[in-house]
Amino acid sequence: MKLGERELRTMDEWRFCPMANYICPTARHTKNEINTPRGLALTAFRMYQQHADPDSIGVKAFYQCSMGGLCATTALDDSDVPALVRALRVHLAQSAFLPASVINVRGLLLARTSLDGSEPGDWSLSGAESRAKTLLVGTPWMSDVHAQEYRAAATLLETAGVECATLPEPVDSGAVLAELGYREEARQALQELVAEVRENRPSIVLFASPHDARVLTSFADELGVEWPADVRWRTALEEVGILVSTGRLAFGSKASGATGLVHPSYVVHELQMKVDPALTEAACENLEELRWSGACTRTCGGASLFLSDRELSKHVVRRSLEELILNREVTQLISSCPFLVLEARSAEFRVPVAGMLSFCAQFTGTRRPDG
């Protein structure tokens, strides 16, 4: 088992440290020491030193981490338990004790099939301009929420007069595969995407789901895949923000209810993404960005908890969103991450949660004449 310097340091610093146990959203539900930052680092240490063999519960614990990184925000250095977990998963993905749910997700991802059983519908977009300089990349096949966000991105871009190309066949960035520890499969997926990008020769790629952009910020180096240097990329949501703030996109109406915006922690920390205030002001009269301890949501550090332990995910997201809106009169929530929307929907959370692109797209009615 090979771990990098940062992962080794994280393991050393956390394997006996209980100080962030209370903050861990998974451990707050399971109450089990093995799910805490200390428990994970200790288990990692014992496996790494070959003092203990992996077992089913130990391996499962590494897939029950919400990867939100709240524990990391309490440290005064860059130690990062989710990064350690991610590194361990690369080794555990070959384990005989890998949870069946994770193996199942791998199969679905490789087959480009809906991950939650929902019907994404026909996600092909009419009018996609094959020679456009902007390439919209999405993974609408993952779920109906991903498909909605993908179509909403296209609608918003079209309203702003941005000519977009799309890819006719389903692609995968490899982000979820990488998150689950399937490095080879992730590398292949990303390589295929990069090949498509090279073939289409866009000047910019827009990712409909921020999660897919994450493959470039968090996994590309590890996977050894090079993104074309002459192709810029950003998330579709960032692009929409730019279009609104530069006056190229305006909304015909806006939401009036008290709305909470929930960014998953990977959006904040790994993508360093901020939503342009001009966008939130244009879309909603009363929108508040909800943060927990500066790290936004306590739950969604990616897709893995939702995909690897659906039942646990329900409990964790319900509790965490309740804490996030405590003492607030929020009538709806919006999120930049389709997986958080899926988690909340799966948990039947009492406040409706929508994808942010879909939320904005419902207000498109007019395009500024000077746009």
Add this chain to the structure above:
Amino acid sequence: MSRCLTPMVLNQLESAVGTDHVACVGSVLDAYALDVWCPAMMHVDRGKLYARPDCVVFPGSTEEVSRVLRIANLYGIPVTPHGGGAGDSGGAVPAYGGIVLDLKRMDAVREIDSRSLSVTCQTGMYQVDLEDMLNDRGYTCNHLPASANCSTVGGFLATRGSGVLSSKYGKIENLVLSMEVVLPCGTVARTPGVPMHSAGPDLNRLFIGAEGTLGVITEVKLQIFPLPTERRFRAFVFRDLSSALEAGRQIMTQGLKPCVIRTYDEHDTKVMVKNVLGLERTDVAAYMIMGFDGMQPDIVALQEEHAVAICMNQGGEDLGRGIAESWWAHRYDFYYPPHTLESKHFLYGVIDTIASYEDIERVYEAMRTAICKRFERYGIHFGGHFSHWYEWGTAFYPNFIVRDPPRDAYEAMRLYNDIFETGIRAAMQHGGLLNEHHGIGLKLGRLMDEQYGELFSAFQAIKQALDPNNVMNPGKLGLPVGRYA
């Protein structure tokens, strides 16, 4: 399957709490093999486990705790209660295997009485969650030890803990109004609704500090306070420790009510002054932080004014508020990565003691001399601070660090024990006591009979009466281990 955890026992435990709430898989057992007791961690570092439970049970109610204890009694299985697992005395280490009883599912707040100012909660609740919930409603427990973020209410009760504000608000036992306890045989008992009555001994105090050896405290009614509208801190340096200790004594004995007095000895003062305050001062030997709080700013200001005058009369130099307030804001930082001492393969510990004002300085000198002399060859660091001040005396909280301990876990533990015994015996010879508000646990049990003398037999008799099968947390507090040995 272990010897004590037969399929029959496992089945009964699962029936008692639900199959989802019993774990006996290796990785979980490993995770419950230690708290932050240094020898247990050193064993892990060296590829061993000091001890390991046979199963972990997660009860969700008092009734379930009762069922588990009945099963344990029936089969004679040790039960080790577990809260946050943050004690540094091995109190939560399952020394003789058996069942670890993780109480964190029991984290409900039952009632807040805003008229009498009390909160009733289950004891598996993290203190930080209780405090957050109270703060939201304008109250506080004022029980804020360094481990507030990682310890449960039950952990504080079990170890008779002290918080950083204890000089004004008391230790945890001073905050307890009443409790629910599951006795070792499984009987659920409640202490009378309020303390301070004169009907016999205060039985709350029988269970507080008993480290789970006499039963499991499952619910508690605690005194709470309105959040203070004013809380202010101030820092001083003194040319010698005696003057600083005398200033602290006068503040406490003249009826002032500081929430914090924290006086560092010469070694830690030099470290603090240089590394924390960034000052090049060789002429100071004691550093003091004091704080006052309350609901009436004028009273807080007046108290502080008197305390400042006392410090100045003792030759103190006023460093102002800024650095003291910074200490308050960052007082937990030291316990987070990268500062976590336990990550650095050091041998370290805190030899907590307490004494009267008459004795405390001699206790300090005796401990320092004994430890520094005996362990000089290990390059031992020894320094500390005086905190938790009372009208009659104060606690000394020295820590030691050996940066290059023996590689062998057993040898390292031998050195660890030697340092503790040297320090505590030196303290005891000069009027100091075992204090350990982290718990006596495995660490210091062997010294309990020296502290209590004949009364320790009485304590043993109580243990024997309440727990005839000796199932509750065997090996802790120096109580006889009996058949587990």
